Structure formats: C-alpha cells, structure tokens
Amino acid sequence: NEKLMWEALREAVDEEMERDPNVLVIGEDVGHYGGSYKVTYDLYKKYGEWRLLDTPICENSFMGMGVGAAMVGLRPIVEGMNMGFLLLAFNQISNNCGMLHYTSGGQFKVPMVVRGPGGVGRQLGAEHSQRLESYFQGIPGVQLVACSTVANSKSLLKSAIRSDNPVVFFEHVLLYNLKGETVDGDYCQPLEKAEIVREGTDCTILTYSRMRYTVLTAVQELEKKGVHPEVIDLISLKPFDMEAIAKSVKKTRRVIIVEECMKTGGIGASLSAVISESLFDDLDHEVMRLSSQDVPTAYAYDLEAATIVQPEQVAEAVGKICGLVPA
Amino acid sequence: NEKLMWEALREAVDEEMERDPNVLVIGEDVGHYGGSYKVTYDLYKKYGEWRLLDTPICENSFMGMGVGAAMVGLRPIVEGMNMGFLLLAFNQISNNCGMLHYTSGGQFKVPMVVRGPGGVGRQLGAEHSQRLESYFQGIPGVQLVACSTVANSKSLLKSAIRSDNPVVFFEHVLLYNLKGETVDGDYCQPLEKAEIVREGTDCTILTYSRMRYTVLTAVQELEKKGVHPEVIDLISLKPFDMEAIAKSVKKTRRVIIVEECMKTGGIGASLSAVISESLFDDLDHEVMRLSSQDVPTAYAYDLEAATIVQPEQVAEAVGKICGLVPA
Amino acid sequence: GVATKPAETKSKKDAAKGGEAKGETLSPDVARDLYYDMYLGREFEEMCAQMYYRGKMFGFVHLYSGQEAVSTGAIRLLRPDDYVCSTYRDHVHALSKGVPAREVMAELFGKQTGVCRGQGGSMHMFSRKHNFLGGFAFIGEGIPVGLGAAFQTKYRREALQDESADQVTLSFFGDGTCNNGQFYECLNMAGLYKLPHIFMVENNKWAIGMYHDRATGPSFGDNVPNIYKKGEPFGMPGIHVDGMDVVKVREAVATAVARARRGDGPTLIECETYRFRGHSLADPDELRTKEEKERYAKRDPIPAFRKYVLDNKILMEAELKDIEQQVVECVEDSVQFAEASPKPEKGQLLENVFADPRGFGTAPDGGYRYEQAGFTSGTAQVS
Amino acid sequence: GVATKPAETKSKKDAAKGGEAKGETLSPDVARDLYYDMYLGREFEEMCAQMYYRGKMFGFVHLYSGQEAVSTGAIRLLRPDDYVCSTYRDHVHALSKGVPAREVMAELFGKQTGVCRGQGGSMHMFSRKHNFLGGFAFIGEGIPVGLGAAFQTKYRREALQDESADQVTLSFFGDGTCNNGQFYECLNMAGLYKLPHIFMVENNKWAIGMYHDRATGPSFGDNVPNIYKKGEPFGMPGIHVDGMDVVKVREAVATAVARARRGDGPTLIECETYRFRGHSLADPDELRTKEEKERYAKRDPIPAFRKYVLDNKILMEAELKDIEQQVVECVEDSVQFAEASPKPEKGQLLENVFADPRGFGTAPDGGYRYEQAGFTSGTAQVS
Ligand SMILES: Cc1ncc(C[n+]2csc(CCOP(=O)(O)OP(=O)(O)O)c2C)c(N)n1
Ligand SMILES: Cc1ncc(C[n+]2csc(CCOP(=O)(O)OP(=O)(O)O)c2C)c(N)n1
C-alpha cells in the first residue's frame, strides 16, 4: 500500500469529492494539467471541469471567488500553484477567509482549504522559496496546518476539507515524492494535534514539515552517541498543540525548535515565546531556535544551503543544550 | 513651537522634498486632498502634481511603480491611505521592496518609504484596525519603524526618506492630533535605536506606537505606589535595538512587552523569543506579554476595548512581575 | 446534492416584476415599493448622520444619500434568493435587500441586536437570511466574493445538475473601484464562465477626493472615461444608465437579470449618480464644487420619482404622504430599538472567531481550550 | 536635480535604427545584428537545456526558443539608456539588451561571476549597467516595476524639467499574465499619466497547461480572445503583430517607441508567437498537440528571417554562416566561463540584504551588528 505523498494528497481530494458534491478544487492548472505537483492529476476526467476549475492567473480574485462560494455552501479547495503566489491573494485570505465569520457575527462560515507547495526547494530562487506561514500566522480566524508524511498528508487534508474553519494547508515542494503508507479507511487526523515522532528524554525538538527529516537525520547520529531527543512534529502551526508541547517540555526541560521559517516573525518565534512564557519554571535551559537566516533565499546552492538549517546544526544544538559540548 | 503629529510628519516630507528633487509622494488622495490624515496637505501646491502623485485605487501596482522608480533613482514615499490597504500590495512589498536588492546581487537599491496610518482606532471595524507589522515582520530586507511622538515622527520620517533601505513606517490613526515639539534644525533620528522613555529599576516595559501612552498612563499610577518601571519605546520593530534592550533587561531582570499587535505572530512574539533566548540568565521572571487578543477587531466599543490592552492590565502585570501581588 | 437551501422561497411575483420593466408603466404596487424603498434609504441615512453627530455611532460612516435610485431600482427587482454584495457604503443596499432597519441601526449603535451582533459595524453589514453577502471595507474585495456566489449558482446548475439554480448576484461598487485589478480579473472570469453576475457600478464621479477623470483614463479616441465600455472587451454587454432615474435603472437591471437567469452570463451596468454628502461623515468634502453639487441636487431621484408617479397618475399624493409617514416611523422605531438594545457581553469576544471552536487549540493542562470552564467569558487570552 | 545618469550614452544610431523600420528594407548592419541576436537567443537556450540535463543548473528554467523574433525585434531597436523589464523567461531578453552571455550563463550555474552574483538565478536576471530591470518570477509583478521606470522618465521631464528625458521602457509578459489585475491597473496608469511604456505581450497561446482561449474570454461579439483589444479601452493603441516575424515586430515597436519618445504615451503590442519547448524544463508538455507544435515550427522565426535576408539580398550565405559560427563560439565561451568561475563565498550570504547595513540592527553587546568582526563571514545569525 505504499504510495507517494502527491498520490496520498490526491486520494484525499478524490475521496472527499466523492463523498460531498459541494467539494471542488479551484486554481491554476488544477484541471487538465492535473496540478503542478499532480495532486489533482486526472481528477477532472472523473468530476468534470466545474469541479476541477482551471482559473486564469488571478490569485486574489479566484481566492475571493472561493470565499464567496464557501459563504453560500460550497467547500472549495483553493490551490496556490506555489504557495508563494498567494501573496497576491493576501487580502482575500486575511480579511475575508480570516475575519468574515467574525465580522458577520457568525452568520457566514468560510469552509475552505487553501493549499499548495511551499518552502525552500532545490535552487528555485528567492520568490519560489517562500515561507508563507510567517506571514499568515498573525491572521485571526484561520488554522495553519503543515503535513509532513504520506500518512498525515492524506488524513490531515481530509480533515481540513471537512473543517468548517478556513484552513491553510502547507505542503512542501521537496516532499511530494516521499514514499510511505496511508491509514486504511476513511481516517481523518485531528488538525490541532501534534505528532510525537519519536519519544525521548534528553530534550524536546519541535519541528514541522520537511525539517522533520533534517531533525531525524541528526537524531540518528545522536542516537549512536547515546543521546535521546524527543521529536515532535507540530502539525498545527496555529494554534499550537500546547497539551502535547507542555507535556514534553515538562519531561525533558530542554527545547530546541527547528524550522525552515524566517527567524524573525516565524512560527518558531511565536512558539519560543509561548514556551518561555508559559513554561518558564519547567525550563533548565533557554529555548534554542534554529531557523532560516533572515535573508532572501539565494539561487546558488551553497548560499541556499547556508540559509536553511542543516542536520549538523541540529546535532550541535542538541549537544549544547544537553551539555555534551561546552556551551 | 508646538504642533500636531500630522504637521510634524508633513514638515518632514516638505523638508525632504525641498532638499532632494528625487523625493516624491505616491498614493491615493495625497495630492489635491492632502492625504487622508493631512500629512501632505497642500504640498501639491508647492511641488506640483507629479511630485504629489494622486493615484487610482490600485495599491499593488502603484507600490510596484514606486519600486521601479526607486530602482532607477527616485526616492518615493508611498502612502497607504490606511496601512491595511497595503495588504493588496503585499506581493510588491515582500518580493520586490524586500528582496530585489538581494536577488539582483546588490545592483539595484530600493530606497523607498512605505507609510501610513495603522492600528486600532475608534470603532473602525476589523478591516480598518489592522496590525500590519505582524504580517510584515518576516519579510527580509525591509526595516520596520513605528513613530510615537511629535518629535520622533518628524525626525524618523526624515531618516526613513534618506535611508537606502526600504522602510515601512508605521503611524497610528489615533496619534495624528497628538501635540508636541519637534527638534530644531535638520535632525534625523537613527532608525535602529530605541527610545528610553523613562528610566526605572523595577522592570522593563517594552512597547511601541500608541501603546507607549497606555503604558505611561499605567506607570503614572504605579509611580504613586512607589513602583518604577523602565519604559522603552522600541521605535525599530525590525531589527530590534538589542543594545538598548539588553542593557535594560540586565538592569531590571524583568520584562513586560505591551503591544497592540496580535498575540500570535506579533512583534511581541519575536521580541519575547529573542529576549528569553539570548538573555535567559538575566531574567528573574518569565517575560510577560500583553498583546491584542487573537480576534478580528469588533466594531462595538466594549468588544474593541476588550481586544486591545488597557492601562489596568499593564498595571496588573507590573504588580505581578514585581511581586507586589500574588502571582 | 444541493449546495444551499435558498434563505426564502422564490417570490411568485418575480415574473410580473421583471415584466413591467420593459417600458410599460409601473404598477401602483411596484411604484409604492420603489418609493418606500428610496425614501427609506434617504431617511435612514439622514438619521445616521444625526446619530453620528450625537455620538451614537463611530468610525467611518459612508452615507448613500443621492444614490437611492440605483439600490432601489436594482435590488427591489430581485428575488429573495438572489444575492447582493456591497461595499462600505452598504446600509441602503442592505435595506433594499430586506434587512430590517432595526437590525442595521442597532449594528451601527454597536448593539447585540445588530445584524452582525455589533461585531461588524457600518462597513460590514451581512445578512445570511437575506442573501446579503456584506459589507466590504476594502476596495474591490467584494467583487470576487459576489462572483463566488454567482459561481455557486452556476456550479449547482452545471456540476450538480440542479436545473432550478437560476439565482443572480449583483455586486455594487464605485467608479474609483473600477481601477482596481480585482474588477478586471472578475470581469474576465465572469465572461469566461458565463456567470450570472451583474457588475453594478455606481459612478458618483468621485472616489473620496479623487475626481473620476483624474483617476481613470478615457478610451482611445474619447475625451472622458466611460466605465461601461470596459464590458465589451471582457465579453459582456456594457450598459450606461441614468442612475438618478429609478425606472431606467430598473429596466436596465431587468434586462441583465433576464440574461443572467437564461444562462447567458454577466452584464456590466454603469449608473451615473452622485452622492449628496461627503465621502464619509469624516470627510470635509472641500473639493467638489458648489456648481457640481447643485447640478446633481436638481436631479435628486426621490422628488423626481415622486413627480413621475404623480404625473403618470400611478400613485396619489395621499398615498405618497402615507408612505413617507410609514418610513419616518420605521426609522424612528429603528433608533428606539437600537437605543434600547443591550451592548454585547464580553463573552461575545471569542464566540465567532472560529465556526469550529477547535480552532482555538489545546491547552497546556490538556483538552481543547474551548471546552474549558469560562472560556467564552472573554477573559481567556487566545494564543 | 537629475534623477539618474543613464548607464550608457545614447546611441547615435537611434534615429537611423527607427527609420528603416517603416517598410524600407533593412540595412545589412541591422540585419546582421538581428540575425546574430536571434541566433544567440536560440543557441543560448538550447545550451541551457543541455546544461540543465547535465546537472549544471537547477530550479525552474524557462526557455525562450521560438519567441526570438519578439525579443530581438523589440529590444535591438532600443537605445542603451532605454529600459527593459522581463519575467521568469528572461535569459534572452537580457541577452538582447546587451547583458553578456557569460554573465547570464554564470548566473545559471550559480557562480560569483553571474550577473547577480549567483543570488538571482534563472528567473531573476538583473543588470543595472544595461538598464535591465529583472527577472520577475511572479506573474505580472514586473509590469508595475517597468511602469515605474517609465514614470521616472516622465518625472524627470515634467517635475525636473529635464527636456532630454525621453527614455522608453518595454515590459514583456505573456498571454496568461494578461488576466492578472496588475496588467489592467498599469494599463490605466500608463494611459492616464501618458507614460513612455510599451506593454509587450508575448502571446504564445499557453500559460503552462492552460490554453489561452480557456483562460481569457473573447470580446463581446468575438469568438476568440484578442489581447490587443484591451489597449483601446485604456486609452492607447492596441496592435496585433506576427511575433514570428522579426521585421514586423521591429516595425510595430518602432512606431510605439516613437510615440512614447514624443510624449504621446503608451502602446499595447500583442505578438502572436509560440514556445518550441515546454513551459519550463520541468514541464512534461503533454497538453499541446503535435499538430499545433508543427504548425508553429514551420513559422520558426530564425530560418524565416534567414530566408528573408537571403531572398532580399541583404546578407549573403557566408555572412550568415559566419554569424552562426560567432554565436556558437560565444555560447561555448559562456559555458566555459561559467564552469571555470568560482562559487559564491559563504560571506556573500549577508552582503546584499540591505543597501545600508545598519538595517541589521544593533547587537546586545553594543554597536551595529555589521561593524562587528566576522559579521559577513556568513555565520552570523541574523535576528
Ligand atoms: C484597498 C482599499 N484602498 C483604499 C481604500 C480607501 N477608500 C475607501 S472608499 C475609497 C474611494 C472609493 O471610491 P468609489 O469606488 O468611487 O466609491 P464611492 O466611495 O464613491 O462610492 C477609497 C480610496 C479602501 N477602502 N480600500
Ligand atoms: C503570481 C503567480 N501565479 C502563478 C505563477 C505560476 N506561473 C508561472 S508562469 C505561468 C504561466 C504564465 O503564462 P504566460 O503569461 O502566458 O507566459 P508564458 O509562460 O507563456 O511566457 C504561471 C501560471 C507565477 N509565477 N506567479
């Protein structure tokens, strides 16, 4: 039952479209082309062009059209061909996805999913290597979810589609061809719950999306040295699963955050703040935060690599926080 | 020499336009109308319509036009009639203002100022009560500055106009009619330096923009009770003036952040994280953070007031952090 | 598999309503309805001005006075299950669509009984019950939203094979808004997908302090801008209509509605109109000349229609007086209702952030936050 | 009070260059230039494909093959101090504007010697020296930027009374981009302010996998979309030209340039063209039919122009061969140069974040960060 992540995502879309005729996909090249990362490959043949709506290149307006359609009963999945392009739709996302349920006094719901590939790929250049989670996290009224495995990509996307809240769903450009299994049956994973990737005792590493694998690479080496970090995949970037996080922090008393997000204004910044503020007495060491450098992502490979966190840096940080090396 | 803040800002624009013919203002109603908060009132009579360019309502494009003009030698000041409207220009601000100097390998500079009124006013409703600093802080390559007094509004705006970096300059809707004096002569205040509003010993309150006054109201009462907080106005929301902040934290060992920004993903989140991480051993108490509630700003007065921080909350937090009241 | 249930059943009068609008005289019933609605729009707005100056409402309040023929002429023609999308200048569109004056006024007073529970305010009127989609404070952003409602109708017809799906959506916006990209993006999509969407441009010649001709370039060969000419390049009829004449507006909209219901797609209608007040109650209104204001004051759509129905003997003076009286009472009642209504409780603060309150997340001590005691007391910090 | 110093002095040949383009035959010099440039464009791109498959370059690489007549026809007509703004499909526009092939290739290899020091990559070519404004990866965002350069020219003329300010800016973009709001916002501003800006639409019929006719509605009455018809509603001439014919493109652009230099404002030029490869080297290109591809392959602008200059005896076979040889050497040299060039040092990481490095702020231990020892070693965390 092994499949690639894009196939798992496609299954989620397919099953939810099958289940509910009000579910549709809106975006550039989601129909005939099947999506830039194949998430809707050939689905238009099954569901037709209205349910796999190929749009002109006008992110702000097709996002807004999705909002309007959601207000009156449809459940659109709006794809950003690359999530970065949704910067053009920022206004519709922040004002209307995020706030309209509130300003309307609860009268209108906006049950839509905004999804697409994001993150730093392989030398895609600054504009195609965006971390939108940093820009979006301040928006009230939306949930932010980042998938990371074949299994959770499917089961989280299904939940996101069924949620009555607007959900921004982050996929990572470099994970679409990841192999793995999905959970059998109609399984929906809770959007608000973190995943304990690996239990451990020496410190807590909080991460998400592709950085999960950067962390696991580092942890494999650390294991050999007898160091046992607990690794948690946040899954929910907003709100944080404070239950899972607090439990782990209380156990290990040491926290490292590993993210691809910008250091300033990133997810890690919010997370670090919340942990230091609410679990101050449970911490034996300052929270350590490994983020991208606060620079546009360069094209050249070495500069790109120097911009994002590498496994060695994670290992080094664990060494430091666990007192294995002089601080 | 007393004047209102809008007059001080107008003086800054006037003086810089006088000094450098490449300085111009671009925006909606900046010409004939004189700006929605009068910052360019009657300047078109002095400098003509090309230098006070009234634009159609197309934020993304006139922002991009500003970027292009800046690349080839002009120094545009682009006004968001309300800063919130610049959500429509997000793409031009993040991709082009922020990153183009970098992606061009340093060839092109973007010396522009993006300014306008922001923050929560008096019952303006959710869309006109935005805190864009939370959305913008992750953008690499831009500086974020928030003015707060008549004096600094003028002297910071002058610096912003002369800066070769793109500067997003935040004014607050409720401060335009604040009275005060400006510094004589051609004074430019450094963009990166915080202001020590009031020296103190018991704790450090970090704040900016209108919350400076909320804090000062609280401090006045606290003074009477013999409590002496140090109050610092960040001025620079990105980058933080870590020199000034560290000095104060080392002195008081207690930090309260008071902001109008969203709690999640706000300026305070980044600041709290940086302080807890880099000054961990200098802290006797967890950083306390008073932010807006993570909700769209309601229209009704009481709900609006409950959304943003009130002086009593500041006083209470100071009491708590200084051990005056049971925690 | 039907996407939504219409909020109200279709009016039986629909056909009749559309019928008369092709040059025939109005029926007294329709005339009464139109006069009532225009008069209500005007009285309501003028009352708002008073209440604003008395400190009963705050923020930016954009009055509609002068433009009533557009709202009334267009919206009174619609069925309850048709959709309307508006801007910050939305009170009167809401009233025309059937939202009770009480609820609009109470919203402006920031009261619990307001149509949005006091959470929206002047620029954010919404009424699900009346298929009134808002209330959008930012320029242009309502157009795609309106388009989305039109898309839903099309979707029900095409993807869900619901033959009865023939609702029409009208999106209203101003001349200045027609320079915003969203307008064109939506014109293109509307034309491309043949959406039952009518672009209602209320060209009142000004965008705050920006005169229309200074903001919008004329077509090649023209000396002045004509917004209706933007329709044809995007594949739809572009119609220019006297927006101070409720009958003409009604006729134009009837044609467009019929076209949309038939499945033939969108129409762009430019209504020439004028606002009799400043942009908002905060606007000093210094740039519009006295001459211009007077010129349009002479074309005030309400006395003009009054004269029309009297001249054509459709209604009698006494009937009109009666309507006027009813309207005054209705507006007065709305103020009393708003005044007497309770303010929102603090607990309301967190109630409509998420439709599904799991969006508030989990708490450090376990469980979903929203399940914790006292969560909606409004004192819980969300983080 | 002059805003900028042109990067190079104006070419004396300008007038002559514009002159011939009105139907007269081309001079051999011009023909040589055009052939060289088109041939260079093609060879360069085909070499990129090879280098991509050999793992020398990464990311999304969008080749221009097939569209050369547009870049060459338009840009070779310009003066060095005119501006050009491009998209992600920018290599050839950069070459036409005079950016050395070496620097473009080195950029693609991610090398220090690249035109953007390896920081930009395929979609972000910039050259200040050549007034080449980028290299924009997002749809439509280059149009306002190009407009800004045109605005600067206008500003110098109007606000700074610099009579000599007559530069023209050309912004290039595709058919799909014409559905984005920025296009229309800029058309309006260009017309309104009479900016010396030429909207160069390269209509290659596809936007990735989206066929033009599925994305863009036709004008009312038409059966197929015509982008050039969007010019007139915004106050400028809209011109349709065969984008596979370099001479025709050159003629059309010459007219538009002359109009812009005169101060008469913008022009919209739609060039019908075709890309001979997939959207990018990552595109499986499965949706375009074989027939369509063959139809356009027959109109390949390079052999067509070759035939034209031979038939009209403007150039001789030997000369053309010679040019081809030169081009092959130039491209080969660019690869060798790129290959031999050093990669960026790690210190480059922080060098161009801020033009004024005070933007990095102050450090906890005092002073500006950038003044601290080792700051640009690239290991300093920015925060
Ligand atoms: C995105 C955005 N930009 C600017 C504004 C400020 N603004 C509010 S109304 C207005 C003028 C709109 O004019 P028009 O479209 O003609 O409508 P009218 O107010 O005349 O009805 C402007 C610029 C806004 N609300 N949103
Ligand atoms: C804002 C934005 N949305 C989507 C994309 C993805 N994208 C890149 S090129 C392209 C198609 C553009 O087609 P067209 O304008 O015809 O230019 P062509 O590639 O054919 O030259 C799309 C959708 C993008 N780069 N930016």
Ligand SMILES: [Mg+2]
């Ligand atoms: Mg108007």
Ligand SMILES: [Mg+2]
């Ligand atoms: Mg194309």
